Amino acid sequence: MNVLLQYATVLVLTAFVGTEIIAKVPSILHTPLMSGSNAIHGVILVGAMLVLGSATTNLEEVLGFLAVILATLNVVGGFVVTDRMLEMFRGRKPRAPTTSSESETP
Amino acid sequence: MSRETLIDLLYLFSATTFLVALKGLGSPKHARKGNLIAAFGMLVAIVATFFKYVDGHALHHVGLILLAMFIGAIIAVPTARFVEMTAMPQLVAIFNGVGGGAASLVSITEFVHIKSTSPATYVTLEVLLGVLIGTVSFSGSAIAFAKLQELMTGRPVTYPGQQVINALVGLVALGLIVTILVSGSTALLWVLLALAFVLGVAFVLPIGGADVPVLISLLNSFTGLAVAASGFTLGSNLLIIAGTLVGASGILLTRLMSKAMGRSLSNVLFSAFGSVVTAGGAEGAEARSVRSGTPEDIAVLLSFASKVVLIPGYGLAVSQAQQVLRELAELLEAKGVQVFYAIHPVAGRMPGHMNVLLAEANVPYEDLIEMDEANSELQTADVAMVVGANDTVNPAATNDPKSPIYGMPIIHADLAENVIFLKRSMRPGFAGIDNELLYNPKTILVFGDAKDTLTKTVAAVKAS
Numbered sequence: 001m002n003v004l005l006q007y008a009t010v011l012v013l014t015a016f017v018g019t020e021i022i023a024k025v026p027s028i029l030h031t032p033l034m035s036g037s038n039a040i041h042g043v044i045l046v047g048a049m050l051v052l053g054s055a056t057t058n059l060e061e062v063l064g065f066l067a068v069i070l071a072t073l074n075v076v077g078g079f080v081v082t083d084r085m086l087e088m089f090r091g092r093k094p095r096a097p098t099t100s101s102e103s104e105t106p
Numbered sequence: 107m108s109r110e111t112l113i114d115l116l117y118l119f120s121a122t123t124f125l126v127a128l129k130g131l132g133s134p135k136h137a138r139k140g141n142l143i144a145a146f147g148m149l150v151a152i153v154a155t156f157f158k159y160v161d162g163h164a165l166h167h168v169g170l171i172l173l174a175m176f177i178g179a180i181i182a183v184p185t186a187r188f189v190e191m192t193a194m195p196q197l198v199a200i201f202n203g204v205g206g207g208a209a210s211l212v213s214i215t216e217f218v219h220i221k222s223t224s225p226a227t228y229v230t231l232e233v234l235l236g237v238l239i240g241t242v243s244f245s246g247s248a249i250a251f252a253k254l255q256e257l258m259t260g261r262p263v264t265y266p267g268q269q270v271i272n273a274l275v276g277l278v279a280l281g282l283i284v285t286i287l288v289s290g291s292t293a294l295l296w297v298l299l300a301l302a303f304v305l306g307v308a309f310v311l312p313i314g315g316a317d318v319p320v321l322i323s324l325l326n327s328f329t330g331l332a333v334a335a336s337g338f339t340l341g342s343n344l345l346i347i348a349g350t351l352v353g354a355s356g357i358l359l360t361r362l363m364s365k366a367m368g369r370s371l372s373n374v375l376f377s378a379f380g381s382v383v384t385a386g387g388a389e390g391a392e393a394r395s396v397r398s399g400t401p402e403d404i405a406v407l408l409s410f411a412s413k414v415v416l417i418p419g420y421g422l423a424v425s426q427a428q429q430v431l432r433e434l435a436e437l438l439e440a441k442g443v444q445v446f447y448a449i450h451p452v453a454g455r456m457p458g459h460m461n462v463l464l465a466e467a468n469v470p471y472e473d474l475i476e477m478d479e480a481n482s483e484l485q486t487a488d489v490a491m492v493v494g495a496n497d498t499v500n501p502a503a504t505n506d507p508k509s510p511i512y513g514m515p516i517i518h519a520d521l522a523e524n525v526i527f528l529k530r531s532m533r534p535g536f537a538g539i540d541n542e543l544l545y546n547p548k549t550i551l552v553f554g555d556a557k558d559t560l561t562k563t564v565a566a567v568k569a570s
Binding site for chain 1: 120124125127128129131132133134135137138141142144145148151152155156158160161165166167168170171174175177178179181182183185186187189191194197198200201202204205207208209211212214215216218219228322323326329330333334336337338340341342343344345346347348349350351352353354355356358359362449451454456457458459461462465466468470471472474476
């Protein structure tokens with residue numbers, strides 16, 4: 001039961017720390033936040049590897065194999081799509097010189 | 107240092123990178139780097155796992171694991187790279203769903219693996235929660251995907267006694283959990299799996315298209331919690347930390363989104379919003395006069411303004427007019443006009459979707475302003491131009507207590523000196539409600555496809 005308590009401690013503390021950090025994300029980045037956190041729960045791949053790696057019956061092998069496929073889809077797709085999105089968020093500076101010299105905003 | 111300690115340290119490292127990534131999302135400047143750091147942390151965790159010992163032996167089936175990873179990756183990469191940004195919500199829904207499915211499968215497999223050792227009751231409970239939440243997320247995301255992809259109607263699907271039936275299914279699932287806890291039966295686990303699948307579908311069916319963004323962030327949170335539950339079962343701090351972070355972020359976003367619509371979460375989830383077209387619209391659009399104009403009219407109006415606030419909605423993305431809108435904004439800025447893009451929190455189809463769509467069109471993020479700031483800028487603006495938005499600027503949300511969107515915070519376009527409304531037709535928006543703003547004497551309506559109208563306006567501004 002002690003182990004359970006240790007896990008529960010991690011869970012509660014993470015929930016508080018996570019909420020603090022996430023509350024500071026500006027609404028302009030809410031879509032990347034969703035897709036980025038989506039990629040992070042892809043860490044279930046580690047769990048999927050462990051269950052397939054310890055499988056002793058055919059049933060476990062099939063289920064574990066499926067789990068690894070799905071988890072890989074989640075983790076790879078999640079990070080790639082988030083990167084693609086964040087790549088697009090550019091500030092004023094790196095724009096083409098022609099437009100930036102014309103548009104002097106205060 | 108033992109092998110296990112080293113692996114645990116690497117896991118700690120990767121959990122830290124996840125926090126760094128979320129912190130990086132605090133500003134668009136550091137966001138991309140943060141995401142790459144998290145991806146690296148994930149890679150470290152995956153590689154470390156290959157060296158882990160389970161049940162006292164090195165990982166079996168390494169070939170199978172690599173094969174499954176290969177299959178997953180070759181499907182994921184091209185999908186993620188080439189899907190249109192407008193289809194982003196569907197894609198996030200799918201990646202979320204498969205994550206939930208994976209979490210559910212991990213829990214089941216572990217249960218099958220350990221059941222001969224008659225695990226403690228709390229271990230079984232963790233497994234069952236993982237299966238229930240993960241599967242609901244899986245099938246719920248699948249239906250959300252179908253709605254967003256328009257494979258099925260975006261309207262709420264309702265039938266008599268729906269809420270009672272759903273509540274019963276939920277209760278039976280809970281009863282089943284208790285029964286399995288007492289009996290430890292694997293056969294019943296499959297029943298629970300099927301029931302959870304049905305529950306996910308039944309839960310999402312009555313939720314209307316306009317509310318799906320809130321739903322996706324809730325399902326994201328579900329998957330996070332399912333991953334955390336698997337973490338308990340497998341005894342992995344890494345899974346617990348990552349899952350909880352996602353769970354917290356999903357719940358936070360869900361609450362923000364429902365607040366932005368002025369409704370409670372339970373209202374969003376259970377009211378089948380948008381299923382009935384309100385009788386309020388019956389006074390008839392044709393009975394009332396509107397002022398319509400041409401692209402040339404608005405070109406003049408815009409060119410001679412000193413401050414313009416653009417209010418984009420999902421309709422902008424549907425007509426693929428983001429680029430032209432940016433072109434128009436740059437032209438105006440070159441003429442010395444101050445231009446802002448006012449972004450309503452629920453514009454688009456997921457939280458912050460409109461920002462991504464505009465970023466894709468190279469709009470600098472400094473020009474995007476949030477609702478509160480927009481409303482203070484609008485007080486001194488000469489022109490507010492609504493492009494493809496409707497409900498988010500509908501004054502009924504503030505004035506008409508009978509309106510279904512009453513209480514939703516809106517962008518007050520009518521505060522500006524002039525309002526330009528680009529509209530395809532007089533048809534009401536997503537929520538099916540007539541918009542008073544269209545009949546405001548300040549408002550000039552320009553009918554037609556947004557991209558078409560904007561292209562003509564750009565030409566007219568250039569010519570002037």
